[in-house]
Amino acid sequence: xxxxxxxxxxxxxxxxxxxxVLNGTRRVNEKTIARVHAAIERTGYRPNSIARALAxxxxxxxxxxxxxxxxxxxxxxxxxxxxxxANHGYALLLADTHDEPDxxxxxxQELVLRQVDGLVLAPAPDAxxxxxxxxxxxxxxxxxxxxxxxxxxxxVGTENExxxxxxxxxxxxxxxxxxxxVAGLHGLSTTEERVRGYRAxxxxxxxxxxxxxxxxxxxxxxxxxxxxxxxxxxxxxATALVVGSNSMTIRVLRALRERGLSVPRDxxxxxxxxxxxxxxxxxxxxxxxxxxxxxxAKAIELLLxxxxxxxxxxQSLRLPAxxxxxxxxxxxxxxxxxxxxxxPAA
Amino acid sequence: xxxxxxxxxxxxxxxxxxxxVLNGTRRVNEKTIARVHAAIERTGYRPNSIARALAxxxxxxxxxxxxxxxxxxxxxxxxxxxxxxANHGYALLLADTHDEPDxxxxxxQELVLRQVDGLVLAPAPDAxxxxxxxxxxxxxxxxxxxxxxxxxxxxVGTENExxxxxxxxxxxxxxxxxxxxVAGLHGLSTTEERVRGYRAxxxxxxxxxxxxxxxxxxxxxxxxxxxxxxxxxxxxxATALVVGSNSMTIRVLRALRERGLSVPRDxxxxxxxxxxxxxxxxxxxxxxxxxxxxxxAKAIELLLxxxxxxxxxxQSLRLPAxxxxxxxxxxxxxxxxxxxxxxPAA
DNA sequence: CTGTTAGCGCTTTCAG
DNA sequence: CTGAAAGCGCTAACAG
Numbered sequence: 001x002x003x004x005x006x007x008x009x010x011x012x013x014x015x016x017x018x019x020x021v022l023n024g025t026r027r028v029n030e031k032t033i034a035r036v037h038a039a040i041e042r043t044g045y046r047p048n049s050i051a052r053a054l055a056x057x058x059x060x061x062x063x064x065x066x067x068x069x070x071x072x073x074x075x076x077x078x079x080x081x082x083x084x085x086a087n088h089g090y091a092l093l094l095a096d097t098h099d100e101p102d103x104x105x106x107x108x109q110e111l112v113l114r115q116v117d118g119l120v121l122a123p124a125p126d127a128x129x130x131x132x133x134x135x136x137x138x139x140x141x142x143x144x145x146x147x148x149x150x151x152x153x154x155x156v157g158t159e160n161e162x163x164x165x166x167x168x169x170x171x172x173x174x175x176x177x178x179x180x181x182v183a184g185l186h187g188l189s190t191t192e193e194r195v196r197g198y199r200a201x202x203x204x205x206x207x208x209x210x211x212x213x214x215x216x217x218x219x220x221x222x223x224x225x226x227x228x229x230x231x232x233x234x235x236x237x238a239t240a241l242v243v244g245s246n247s248m249t250i251r252v253l254r255a256l257r258e259r260g261l262s263v264p265r266d267x268x269x270x271x272x273x274x275x276x277x278x279x280x281x282x283x284x285x286x287x288x289x290x291x292x293x294x295x296x297a298k299a300i301e302l303l304l305x306x307x308x309x310x311x312x313x314x315q316s317l318r319l320p321a322x323x324x325x326x327x328x329x330x331x332x333x334x335x336x337x338x339x340x341x342x343x344p345a346a
Numbered sequence: 347x348x349x350x351x352x353x354x355x356x357x358x359x360x361x362x363x364x365x366x367v368l369n370g371t372r373r374v375n376e377k378t379i380a381r382v383h384a385a386i387e388r389t390g391y392r393p394n395s396i397a398r399a400l401a402x403x404x405x406x407x408x409x410x411x412x413x414x415x416x417x418x419x420x421x422x423x424x425x426x427x428x429x430x431x432a433n434h435g436y437a438l439l440l441a442d443t444h445d446e447p448d449x450x451x452x453x454x455q456e457l458v459l460r461q462v463d464g465l466v467l468a469p470a471p472d473a474x475x476x477x478x479x480x481x482x483x484x485x486x487x488x489x490x491x492x493x494x495x496x497x498x499x500x501x502v503g504t505e506n507e508x509x510x511x512x513x514x515x516x517x518x519x520x521x522x523x524x525x526x527x528v529a530g531l532h533g534l535s536t537t538e539e540r541v542r543g544y545r546a547x548x549x550x551x552x553x554x555x556x557x558x559x560x561x562x563x564x565x566x567x568x569x570x571x572x573x574x575x576x577x578x579x580x581x582x583x584a585t586a587l588v589v590g591s592n593s594m595t596i597r598v599l600r601a602l603r604e605r606g607l608s609v610p611r612d613x614x615x616x617x618x619x620x621x622x623x624x625x626x627x628x629x630x631x632x633x634x635x636x637x638x639x640x641x642x643a644k645a646i647e648l649l650l651x652x653x654x655x656x657x658x659x660x661q662s663l664r665l666p667a668x669x670x671x672x673x674x675x676x677x678x679x680x681x682x683x684x685x686x687x688x689x690p691a692a
Numbered sequence: 693c694t695g696t697t698a699g700c701g702c703t704t705t706c707a708g
Numbered sequence: 709c710t711g712a713a714a715g716c717g718c719t720a721a722c723a724g
Contacts, residue, residue: 014694014696015695016697016719020694020719028694029693029694032694048461048718050460051716051718054397061460079414083442086441093440094437094438094439113395114395115395254626276596279600280596280600280627283628359710360712361701362704362711362712363709365702375709375710393702396701396702397703398702400701401703696721697721698719700717702715702716705714708709708711
């Protein structure tokens with residue numbers, strides 16, 4: 001392992017100069033720069049990031065803490081984050097919070113101890129926001145993705161309310177009056193906003209809100225079977241379903257199949273979140289698609305810009321979602337081969 | 347941030363002792379240990395991993411370098427790795443190699459520079475194995491996943507040859523004689539082994555091998571359209587397809603749909619790799635499922651055991667795959683609600 | 693425009 | 709059973 005001292009000797013300069021050449025952190029004579037570069041070239045020198053970090057500089061690593069890193073939504077986001085971060089010479093430290101506040105805090109502390117320059121977090125439902133408090137006191141820059149919190153911190157996510165209303169109105173336009181929602185995890189802003197959009201959509205369609213038609217998960221990863229059971233029983237069952245997230249959609253589709261129900265014949269279904277392969281599902285799903293890659297890229301952009309300027313005003317970004325019209329809503333089949341209909345949602 | 351010096355002072359001992367208490371690296375008097383622990387407790391001290399690393403100790407981080415981290419197969423593996431690693435107090439540094447040898451080498455060097463204690467790598471096709479050479483000379487413990495190389499290094503993957511033969515024979519038993527394979531990326535051991543299994547399956551079914559029925563990708567991420575075109579044109583087109591990996595399966599399914607071909611009516615299809623949601627596809631896919639979580643867990647297990655004992659004999663582990671019988675092969679429909687048929691694959 | 697030097701927080705000889 | 713002290717490789721005052 002070549003060290004900086006070695007390079008300095010080879011180039012006939014001091015370590016200081018090598019360091020400054022490397023970091024562009026002060027003016028250096030052209031020729032000196034050239035000599036240093038030559039020495040670096042010759043020795044194949046690569047700076048040791050650990051030593052760099054210890055000496056007080058940045059680690060050029062950023063922490064990513066999210067739930068269910070195998071969740072397809074987050075995978076897209078993470079993949080975009082990885083690409084964008086790598087572009088800027090940053091490495092990623094990954095942690096799975098499982099959407100549990102305690103685990104989230106532990107994981108984030110771990111990342112901070114490892115001196116990440118900043119972190120991207122999809123905050124778990126946590127009334128006390130312990131993680132955010134910790135981050136604030138530790139002075140570690142962070143950007144939140146997906147879920148929003150009422151705090152002065154950078155955040156990126158998508159529009160939730162209007163698109164969900166669009167989904168509901170689409171169903172109402174098709175003649176449905178018993179439209180239910182199976183929302184995501186209780187306590188997440190996304191869940192709340194989508195439920196709000198659901199209510200708004202009903203109002204705007206002149207339909208009453210029946211709280212019995214609103215289900216949301218209290219615990220991560222529960223199957224949707226009970227919820228579906230409640231929604232479809234009784235004298236006035238739901239005839240159409242809005243599902244609040246893609247992991248929920250999987251569970252709902254499975255629950256429906258368990259009951260021998262076919263979509264959209266027996267029940268119409270639309271969802272929030274697209275899947276990379278939802279065009280291969282049966283039926284093809286009508287959904288709101290989030291700009292996952294943009295969310296990831298923007299998260300890194302915000303984070304890096306904050307590293308540059310700690311005092312910049314916090315930004316809260318809502319990226320537009322798209323309405324992807326396929327067949328699960330029960331509209332006349334779009335034809336397998338035709339282009340999918342994509343319009344801005346709301 | 348409390349430092350070790352602070353703790354030492356509070357406990358009335360030297361830093362050396364604190365260090366040894368922390369690491370259990372030499373005998374220390376019971377009472378001294380207690381005093382140190384008390385001081386740690388009192389100050390809320392957490393060791394600084396960066397300083398630790400620089401001082402030559404372990405970083406308790408492991409690098410993970412794979413292609414297409416949004417690829418569902420690798421996501422499962424990574425998710426298992428994350429869980430297992432977190433259990434043992436290790437953090438993950440993630441890098442995407444995109445299956446390109448150059449990028450792979452750069453990423454791995456980067457990870458090594460960041461002093462990962464070891465790494466998990468899904469090696470890109472690379473005749474010269476530059477990355478493995480580098481790892482060997484750098485003396486960094488690594489375990490390979492998914493793909494195998496003829497090198498004395500720990501490796502975990504699945505059985506490829508026999509299961510693929512099983513797939514072929516299943517198709518042959520259904521009366522197909524023109525069975526094609528759309529294999530994965532050229533140069534990967536998985537691809538080669540699966541093609542070998544394909545040939546073996548044909549032999550064992552008394553069918554001739556027609557090289558025109560063997561396609562594999564030369565470049566990552568190419569669509570399957572051309573391959574499908576070649577396979578289905580001519581006077582004696584394929585009537586059944588074996589697809590070599592799940593990302594390929596997606597591309598093949600899309601290509602078939604472009605052509606208005608329905609599975610299994612117009613053509614039978616079976617694949618390697620299961621999807622978490624392949625039971626929601628139309629049709630439900632008959633596949634060989636890899637024990638992805640076990641692969642990830644085993645990879646970490648091997649890596650940690652090597653950190654313990656650098657001189658242990660390298661192990662090469664093949665975990666068994668399972669044959670998941672659904673409908674895309676064209677067998678009489680299994681019924682949507684029945685349990686899927688799962689048997690060990692060869 | 694360049695160099696000297698004091699750490700960053702910890703591990704680990706070496707010496708009691 | 710315990711400590712003193714020398715680094716690990718780099719950054720950033722401070723001083724020309």
